[in-house]
Amino acid sequence: MPHTTPGVLGWDIGGANVKAVRLDGRPGQPPALHSRSTPFEIQRDPEALVPTLRRLAAALEAGGGPHAVTMTAELSQAFRTKREGVGAVLDAVEAAFPGADVGVYTVGGRFVTPAVARSIPLEVAASNWAATARLVARFVPDCLLIDIGTTSTDIIPIAGGEMAAQGRTDPERLASGELVYTGALRTPCEAVASEVSVGRARCAVSAEGFALMGDVYLWTGRLSPEDYTVRAPDGRPGTREFAGERLARVVCADREMLDDEAIGRIADALSEAQTGTVVAAIGRVRARHPG
Amino acid sequence: MPHTTPGVLGWDIGGANVKAVRLDGRPGQPPALHSRSTPFEIQRDPEALVPTLRRLAAALEAGGGPHAVTMTAELSQAFRTKREGVGAVLDAVEAAFPGADVGVYTVGGRFVTPAVARSIPLEVAASNWAATARLVARFVPDCLLIDIGTTSTDIIPIAGGEMAAQGRTDPERLASGELVYTGALRTPCEAVASEVSVGRARCAVSAEGFALMGDVYLWTGRLSPEDYTVRAPDGRPGTREFAGERLARVVCADREMLDDEAIGRIADALSEAQTGTVVAAIGRVRARHPG
Incomplete structure (x- = not known):
């Protein structure tokens, strides 16, 4: 697709995923958008952020246009403070795109230079929402x-x-x-519910990160294996079969002890608990904005 | 200390710690006990179990006496089933001490041979209690x-x-x-409470494994740094200062945002929640055994 001016590259640099979009203005038409996302756990390898940014920019065939940046990666425990995290993320952006025009989005809705952003870390931290x-x-x-x-x-x-x-x-x-x-993939099950049903009994859960909510939704069919974009806790495939093994461990059991119906009850209990948590929060927020 | 017959070596092979005790009978006296414990996360390196067992036995100057084994490591996600886990643990014991007399303790209170234990994995799994x-x-x-x-x-x-x-x-x-x-060291904070106090507000918690209950007790002074025997979530030292940074992340904050008093409130809320969980379970068990 031909375009005369280099497009804007928008970034959301998270602690678990990095997302990029190229926006090209077209006279008389809505802008053209192309996006890419890649799983990237910054705490595992902070040094890899620079090549990750370059790779996404190359995949989007980005030219020398300006960059608009939001981030949540500053919360990673790779950094001792948000100030340090904001600085490290902006270091990576500036190293990946030397001399580029970079605007960092604030929670207040302005774009500021990296130098200003470094001085107001709480205003640029987690501004994507x-x-x-x-x-x-x-x-x-x-x-x-x-x-x-x-x-x-x-x-x-x-x-x-x-x-x-x-x-x-x-x-x-x-x-x-x-x-x-709480989220649909990475949240560990023990953060969602302290008890699930096993047979007729209520059973307390383990707290080892044995299974993720992504395993619940793999099991119930609401998440497809292609969208299980994290390393599974046990390092095994992101498929329904292995999700079942991980869910069995939530109650310290295994698939020799628990059949499909029992796994389904565990998955349902966790799914319902997570839905309940989100519904309760929606209720709280709505109560402040009646009508 | 002289002893004429080789002592019994008792093992508790867990998924996070391996414990060993040498028991030497002394005519007319209570047995002499010497024990060792070492942190060992089997899921990080299952192959290291054999040298870990040998190292503990050497540290106890064990001779060629019999071995009494309990385990909980079979629950590790290194293994797909308890059957596989029991087999792997016993493989390691037999490789570490070839030809030794090994008795595996059952939940029912018997000692069985490794061959029998492999055929009844649910009876030898997690029998230490x-x-x-x-x-x-x-x-x-x-x-x-x-x-x-x-x-x-x-x-x-x-x-x-x-x-x-x-x-x-x-x-x-x-x-x-x-x-x-739930335990005093390794349990992630989000498994203990879904909310804590920050200032006057109740605040929901993150679910990233940012802090452990060991950080709570480091902060409150009930756990000493020497007893913080796990790798901290952020890889930093097991000291009160860094525990405070980890506890700040429980509410997605940092130590520039939260002072000592605020961290103390988070720690207290988590400590109280954990105590409440244990107290409730004690109440349930006691209710079945009145008097």
């Missing part, structure tokens, strides 16, 4: 934006065409119910 | 045995000099309240 919310607000002026990701869930009120969230930082948002640290 | 309980029962015929370890807690009723547990396998014990999968 605010970007999504402001974009949605342009099209749907009154709504509740619910974004359930692999790891966490955003519940953002939009009122009168404005993003109307109560919390700005991650801790404020965890307190307000606007951020729920 | 039953050994402890039967020993305690000899000295305290009516009591509740409470053993809070790094990873899990056993609550075993002993009545009329007999071990009186309702559950035998791990899943049965999780259902009966006799096994609570």
Whole structure:
């Protein structure tokens, strides 16, 4: 596709996934979008961020256009503070694209230079939800934006065409119910429920990270193996069969002890518990924005 | 210390720690005991079990005496089933001590040969609590045995000099309240509480394994750094300072955002929640054994 000016490259640099989009303006038409996403656990190999950014940019055939950056990777335990994390992420962006025009998005909705961003780490940390919310607000002026990701869930009120969230930082948002640290793939099962049903009994769960919510949804058929984009806890394939083995370990059992029906009950209990947690948070956020 | 017959070597081969004791009978006196324990995460390196066993035996200056084995390592996700895990652990014991006399303890209280043990994996899996309980029962015929370890807690009723547990396998014990999968060191904080206090607000917790209950007790001073025998989630030292950084991440914050008082409130909330879980399980077990 021909384009005369180099497109803008948008980044969401997370602790578990890095996402990039190339946006090309076309006179008289909506912009053309091309996106790529790659699993990338920054805590396993922080040094690999620079080549990961370059690889995604190359895959999008990005030219020398400007970069717009949001991040959540600064929360990774690879960094002692958000300040250090923001600095490291911006170091990687600047090393990957030397001399490029880089704008870093703030929770308040501005783009700032990397130098400014480094001086206000709490304003550029975890700002991706605010970007999504402001974009949605342009099209749907009154709504509740619910974004359930692999790891966490955003519940953002939009009122009168404005993003109307109560919390700005991650801790404020965890307190307000606007951020729920539960997702459809990476969340360990013991973070979702402390008990599940096994046969007729309620059974407490183990706490070893034996299974993820992605295993629950592999089992129930709501997640396909291609979308199980993390390393499984046991290192085995992201398939329904192995998900069943991982779910058996949630109650310290194995597939010689538990049949398909028993695994299904465990999966259902975890799925219902997770849904209940998200529903409760939606209720809290809605209660502040009646009507 | 001189001894004429080679002592018995007792083993508890867990998924996170391997413990060994040498017991030497002395005519007319209580037996002499020498013990060693070493952190050993079997899922990280199953092949290392053989040299670990040999190293502990050498440290205890064990001779060619018999071996008495209990295990919990069979639950590790290194193995697809308990049967496979029991087999692998016994393979390691037999490789470490070729030709030795090995007795494997069953939950029912017998010692069986490795060959028999391999054929009844559910009876030799996770039998260590039953050994402890039967020993305690000899000295305290009516009591509740409470053993809070790094990873899990056993609550075993002993009545009329007999071990009186309702559950035998791990899943049965999780259902009966006799096994609570919560411990003083390795348990991730999000498995203990879904909310903590931050300032005046209740705040939901993250689910990334950012902090362990060992960090809570490092912070409150109830665990000393020498006893923080696991790799910390962030790979940094097991000290109060770094425990504070890990606890800040429980609410997606950092030490620039949260002062000592705020960290203390998070630690207290988690400690109270864990205590509450254990107390509730004690109540359930006691209710079945009134008086």
